[in-house]
Amino acid sequence: xxxxxxxxxxxxxxxxxxxxxxxxxxxxxxxxxxxxxxxxxxxxxxxxxxxxxxxxxxxxxxxxxxxxxxxxxxxxxxxxxxxxxxxxxxxxxxxxxxxxxxxxxxxxxxxxxxxxxxxxxxxxxxxxxxxxxxxxxxxxxxxxxxxxxxxxxxxxxxxxxxxxxxxxxxxxxxxxxxxxxxxxxxxxxxxxxxxxxxxxxxxxxxxxxxxxxxxxxxxxxxxxxxxxxxxxxxxxxxxxxxxxxxxxxxxxxxxxxxxxxxxxxxxxxxxxxxxxxxxxxxxxxxxxxxxxxxxxxxxxxxxxxxxxxxxxxxxxxxxxxxxxx
Amino acid sequence: xxxxxxxxxxxxxxxxxxxxxxxxxxxxxxxxxxxxxxxxxxxxxxxxxxxxxxxxxxxxxxxxxxxxxxxxxxxxxxxxxxxxxxxxxxxxxxxxxxxxxxxxxxxxxxxxxxxxxxxxxxxxxxxxxxxxxxxxxxxxxxxxxxxxxxxxxxxxxxxxxxxxxxxxxxxxxxxxxxxxxxxxxxxxxxxxxxxxxxxxxxxxxxxxxxxxxxxxxxxxxxxxxxxxxxxxxxxxxxxxxxxxxxxxxxxxxxxxxxxxxxxxxxxxxxxxxxxxxxxxxxxxxxxxxxxxxxxxxxxxxxxxxxxxxxxxxxxxxxxxxxxxx
Numbered sequence: 001x002x003x004x005x006x007x008x009x010x011x012x013x014x015x016x017x018x019x020x021x022x023x024x025x026x027x028x029x030x031x032x033x034x035x036x037x038x039x040x041x042x043x044x045x046x047x048x049x050x051x052x053x054x055x056x057x058x059x060x061x062x063x064x065x066x067x068x069x070x071x072x073x074x075x076x077x078x079x080x081x082x083x084x085x086x087x088x089x090x091x092x093x094x095x096x097x098x099x100x101x102x103x104x105x106x107x108x109x110x111x112x113x114x115x116x117x118x119x120x121x122x123x124x125x126x127x128x129x130x131x132x133x134x135x136x137x138x139x140x141x142x143x144x145x146x147x148x149x150x151x152x153x154x155x156x157x158x159x160x161x162x163x164x165x166x167x168x169x170x171x172x173x174x175x176x177x178x179x180x181x182x183x184x185x186x187x188x189x190x191x192x193x194x195x196x197x198x199x200x201x202x203x204x205x206x207x208x209x210x211x212x213x214x215x216x217x218x219x220x221x222x223x224x225x226x227x228x229x230x231x232x233x234x235x236x237x238x239x240x241x242x243x244x245x246x247x248x249x250x251x252x253x254x255x256x257x258x259x260x261x262x263x264x265x266x267x268x269x270x271x272x273x274x275x276x277x278x279x280x281x282x283x284x285x286x287x288x289x290x291x292x293x294x295x296x297x298x299x300x301x302x303x304x305x306x307x308x309x310x311x312x313x314x315x316x317x318x319x320x321x322x323x324x325x
Numbered sequence: 326x327x328x329x330x331x332x333x334x335x336x337x338x339x340x341x342x343x344x345x346x347x348x349x350x351x352x353x354x355x356x357x358x359x360x361x362x363x364x365x366x367x368x369x370x371x372x373x374x375x376x377x378x379x380x381x382x383x384x385x386x387x388x389x390x391x392x393x394x395x396x397x398x399x400x401x402x403x404x405x406x407x408x409x410x411x412x413x414x415x416x417x418x419x420x421x422x423x424x425x426x427x428x429x430x431x432x433x434x435x436x437x438x439x440x441x442x443x444x445x446x447x448x449x450x451x452x453x454x455x456x457x458x459x460x461x462x463x464x465x466x467x468x469x470x471x472x473x474x475x476x477x478x479x480x481x482x483x484x485x486x487x488x489x490x491x492x493x494x495x496x497x498x499x500x501x502x503x504x505x506x507x508x509x510x511x512x513x514x515x516x517x518x519x520x521x522x523x524x525x526x527x528x529x530x531x532x533x534x535x536x537x538x539x540x541x542x543x544x545x546x547x548x549x550x551x552x553x554x555x556x557x558x559x560x561x562x563x564x565x566x567x568x569x570x571x572x573x574x575x576x577x578x579x580x581x582x583x584x585x586x587x588x589x590x591x592x593x594x595x596x597x598x599x600x601x602x603x604x605x606x607x608x609x610x611x612x613x614x615x616x617x618x619x620x621x622x623x624x625x626x627x628x629x630x631x632x633x634x635x636x637x638x639x640x641x642x643x644x645x646x647x648x649x650x
Contacts, residue, residue: 023427026485027457029371030595031648034362034451039355047352053645080613080628080639087642087649101350115645126359132352160351288405298643303405314405317412317639318623320440321358324412 001075035125036091036118038227038299039321042290043238045097045218049125049292049299052090052107053116053233055144059084064255065263065270072255078132079254090144091300092144093292094126095236102136103161104234104245105294106148111282117149120157133161134253137215139247140231141173141195141296142168142217142266164215167208169230174199207303224249224280226273227266232247243301244291249273249280250296253313281311290316332358335454337621360450361416361443363624364646367615368563370422370543373451374617374624377415377432378441380469384409389580390588390595397580412577415441416468416625418570418617419451420544420561425459427541428486429559430619432471444473445482458486462540464572464619465491465556466498466513466520475523489540490524492533494555499524549574549605551598552591558605568626569616574598576620580639582606585635606636615641 036051049247064073065084073083081087082173095102110117113188120130133261139145149157172178173195209215211232222233226247234245249257258265260278263270284291284304290299294314348554360645361376388397388411406412407644420427435442446456461483464470474482498520524531534540535556536548550556552573559570575581581589585603588595609629617626618638627640 006421022454025421025424026459027421027426027453027458029423030364030373030419030452031371031646033364033644034373035360036643037359039358046356048359051643054649058534065454080475080644087644089642096352096354097351098354098514099350101352115647115649118645127355132350134351297640317406318361318376319412322354323362324381324440324441325378 002141004288006281010233014259033179036122036298037126037221037268038318039100039126040080040301040316040319041321042236042242042243043237043241045095045241046236048094048096049301050092050094050107050119050122050126051298052092052119052122052148053113054090055088055108055113055116057086059086063241063264065265066324075255075258081254082233086255088144089252089297089300090119091294091296091298092119092148092290093217093294093300094123094128094133097216097218097238100216101128102137102219103133103139103158104219105139105145106157107245108135109147109151109228111147111152111158112144116144132161133158136161136163137219137234138163138165138169139233140189140228141169141247142228142248142256143194145187145294146198150204154197154201156202162207163202163205164207164209166211166221166230166232167227168211169228169232170206170208171201172229174203202272224276226269226271226276228268244280244284244289246280246284246291246293246296250278250293253293253296256309257304257313258309282306338624341483361447361623362451363643365626365641365644366646367420367561368378368566369566370561370563370566372568373419373421373453374626375417375419375432375444375447375451376623377417377444377447377473377572379415380413380433380438380441382413384411384412386590388589388592392584392587398601400546400580400583402564406579412552412578413469414577414622414625416617416619416621416623416626417473418619419448419453420541421598422541422543422563422640426453426457426459427462427546428458428483429462430464430470430572431461432502433469434472434482435478436472436477437469446501455483456485458483460541460648461486461488462544462546462559463488463490463494464558464570465553465554466494467516467573468519470519470619471523476487478629479522479526481527487532488527488530489532489534491536491546491557493529493536494553495524495533497554499528500558549595549601551596551601553593567614569605569609569614571605571609571616571618573619574602575618578618578621582629582636582638583634584631610636616620 038049040047058140093104107119108116139297179192211221214220220235224231232245236243283302285306305312363374365372373485418429432444433441504517536546539545545560547558556570561568592598606629630637
């Protein structure tokens with residue numbers, strides 16, 4: 001192992017070849033990421049994770065109400081992530097039940113950051129047209145979950161889809177009194193206006209469901225309030241297989257699975273969201289459930305493991321779709 | 326959280342909708358995995374991980390010389406993998422240095438198992454033709470690393486590529502005396518015959534390098550003997566960025582990163598391979614190196630973290646190719 005020294009990673013000899021006149025490689029660099037489409041089987045269902053990208057959100061203000069910037073940065077660094085930046089991953093889940101093609105949440109539509117907005121490209125790479133989607137289920141009304149329903153010009157993106165939203169989410173965000181009660185908070189006010197932009201002219205086409213009820217054959221909503229007043233997770237079940245879609249109950253695993261008690265400012269009701277998160281992660285770990293997170297790194301599925309101080313996320317191994325043990 | 330009960334994951338209400346006559350979803354299930362192409366930037370280089378698949382190898386005999394079947398199965402189960410099956414992931418790495426397009430190892434060519442052999446499909450999806458590859462670097466002569474050089478009919482797959490192999494690897498596998506000395510072991514004998522099948526008629530076109538030497542501008546080989554007599558790892562460096570390609574120094578992280586002292590039977594010199602593995606993982610952890618493993622789950626890159634009993638592998642977060650913090 002004598003060769004495995006620091007020097008071998010910055011080899012002096014590299015300059016010899018590097019200083020020769022450069023030929024051009026036969027193929028130019030691609031300059032863009034490969035497709036973000038990942039499939040799994042769940043019983044008789046086929047699941048497709050669709051990557052929308054990442055928003056690298058500079059942390060300007062306290063991100064966590066009950067943890068210091070230093071603690072947050074240590075957690076980021078421990079996960080080999082840059083300090084002072086929150087990487088917000090976006091991955092939507094499509095469920096083909098055989099009877100229906102269901103999309104859970106819809107991505108950012110490129111309206112939040114240049115480094116996200118690839119959901120429709122990846123849907124096309126998956127061989128599916130927006131018109132093929134039968135049902136869209138919305139977990140909650142934050143922009144990165146609903147913006148994909150509409151183009152910037154206000155046209156519907158999925159012309160044939162029935163749109164299903166949690167009743168308490170609709171009640172909160174579409175209520176005029178709430179809007180005026182909350183207009184002291186700029187971001188909250190923008191969320192109210194955005195929810196109206198997306199839903200007001202299609203209100204009659206939107207179905208509201210009671211959290212806890214089935215939203216499609218094999219997909220049941222789960223009340224997971226706290227992140228927003230009507231935020232829902234989902235259980236997807238086929239045969240003896242099931243998947244817990246946590247939605248935003250836990251976001252970046254390096255921060256909020258490892259420290260479930262942390263209360264990020266994007267959880268509207270911090271204590272309630274933390275209680276929901278801890279209960280859900282505890283249950284997922286105890287029952288060794290397969291989980292999917294909208295803000296987990298693509299493709300977003302894996303398991304929750306209990307640790308001394310909280311939990312950890314164990315990403316599922318990438319597999320061919322062919323039957324596997 | 327009352328709704329998050331075991332019942333909500335096997336909802337009785339599912340039967341109501343499921344028992345209705347089934348309509349067909351507007352899009353049929355795809356029935357195959359999405360592309361396995363993942364790109365990253367490393368300084369001025371563009372790296373592309375190319376997925377070849379998984380071989381689910383039934384564990385028939387002791388897999389690890391110094392660990393029991395029960396210990397191995399516990400490690401698999403702890404990682405949410407099926408017991409008694411070794412999932413052998415295959416991911417080759419392509420490096421576009423700007424001057425040259427370099428492929429490190431070549432996949433199984435579909436000659437080992439039906440669930441692997443997608444490298445050329447993924448190369449095409451990456452926009453690269455086999456004729457575009459300038460240099461192929463081989464880590465060692467096991468079939469899953471060299472079989473991709475040839476079709477089943479014995480034709481060269483990469484017509485324009487210079488093939489570079491470790492000198493001690495060539496010396497061991499192509500030597501007639503070795504062949505006859507080792508013909509008591511069936512698998513070893515087959516490896517000898519396979520190395521001859523791949524290399525004998527193109528021997529004049531193969532360049533042998535001394536481990537420790539640069540094999541392309543910015544790519545330096547590292548002697549990592551033990552897995553095979555001439556097995557090499559590689560350091561890829563551009564600007565201030567570097568990547569340690571561990572090759573087969575550590576294979577499935579759930580087993581051999583977590584338990585670096587375990588001596589799998591596929592390491593020809595068990596004690597030497599374990600010493601090489603421990604030293605490399607120790608160094609990678611201490612220096613927080615970005616590492617890539619041929620048998621790590623796709624896309625195969627991440628970091629090594631020291632634990633109380635060994636190491637752990639922290640997969641890198643999937644990112645867009647656009648600049649990120």
